[in-house]
Amino acid sequence: MHRASIIDWEMGNERDFVDLDTISRYLFCPICFDVFRQPTRIRCGHTFCQCCLQTWAKKALTCPQCRERFSLKTCSKDLLADRLVLELRVKCGYEGCSWVGQLGDAQTHANVCTFHPDKVASWLKARLAEKRASGLLLKIYEKDPNAAKALVYPHSPTLPLADPDSAKSQYTKRAKLDRCSAN
Numbered sequence: 001m002h003r004a005s006i007i008d009w010e011m012g013n014e015r016d017f018v019d020l021d022t023i024s025r026y027l028f029c030p031i032c033f034d035v036f037r038q039p040t041r042i043r044c045g046h047t048f049c050q051c052c053l054q055t056w057a058k059k060a061l062t063c064p065q066c067r068e069r070f071s072l073k074t075c076s077k078d079l080l081a082d083r084l085v086l087e088l089r090v091k092c093g094y095e096g097c098s099w100v101g102q103l104g105d106a107q108t109h110a111n112v113c114t115f116h117p118d119k120v121a122s123w124l125k126a127r128l129a130e131k132r133a134s135g136l137l138l139k140i141y142e143k144d145p146n147a148a149k150a151l152v153y154p155h156s157p158t159l160p161l162a163d164p165d166s167a168k169s170q171y172t173k174r175a176k177l178d179r180c181s182a183n
Contacts (some may be wrong), residue, residue, distance in 0.1 A: 003021050004169055005024040013020075015035070015093075015103060015106075016035050016090050016091040016092070016093050017035065017088060017089070017090055017091075018088075018090060018091060018100060019089070023035060023088060025085075026081075027081060027084055027085055027088075029049040029052050030046070030048065030064060030065055031048050031049065031052035031053070031055075031056060031064055032049060034049070035085060036048075036049055036078075036081055036082070036085050036090065037049045037050070037051065038050035038051070038077070038082070039051050039077065039078040039081035039082050039085065040075050040076070040077060040078060041075065041077070041078040041081075042063055042074070042075050042078055043068070043074050043075075044063050044065075044066050044068040044072075046063050046064075046065045046066065046068065047081050048064070053072070053075065054072065057070075057072050062154050062168055085103060086102060086103050087102050087103070087104065088102065088103045089101065089102060089103075090102070090103050090106055092106070092109060092110070092115065093110070094110075094113055094115035094116055094117070095115065096115045096139060097113055097114075097115040098139070099113065115151035146165040178182045
């Protein structure tokens with residue numbers, strides 16, 4: 001399975017296509033050679049990404065394919081190409097998330113995704129930054145955050161039972177001798 005991660009300036013996140021090889025060649029911009037972003041049609045019938053066309057128009061006001069003259073004022077959104085692009089299957093761009101759906105639904109998913117960096121608990125963010133958390137831990141976190149926390153912070157006789165993120169909880173290790181003498 002081939003995937004292409006491309007910064008999507010429309011939505012502010014990545015477009016991670018499930019299978020790039022199955023996407024029709026007619027959905028690729030002839031300027032940037034990427035899947036269309038805001039497909040825009042010019043008078044001669046050719047379609048390009050809106051941003052690519054605007055950049056091209058700064059150099060020349062001729063179609064990049066057939067060289068017919070055009071004006072940015074006469075350009076219009078290519079509704080058919082836009083709908084076809086929005087139906088393409090993508091994966092969630094957040095590490096650990098297994099969501100797969102249509103590009104048109106990706107922003108809605110991103111708003112509720114529990115793997116969004118702003119929604120992941122601070123204790124898990126720290127583990128991820130240290131490279132001590134795996135994708136499995138993230139999947140467990142998605143299903144049950146408390147179960148994931150229990151895996152990361154198992155109950156220990158040397159640590160009090162408290163929230164590791166709490167400012168009130170201060171972990172202090174008791175000496176092994178104190179623990180053994182209590183028995």
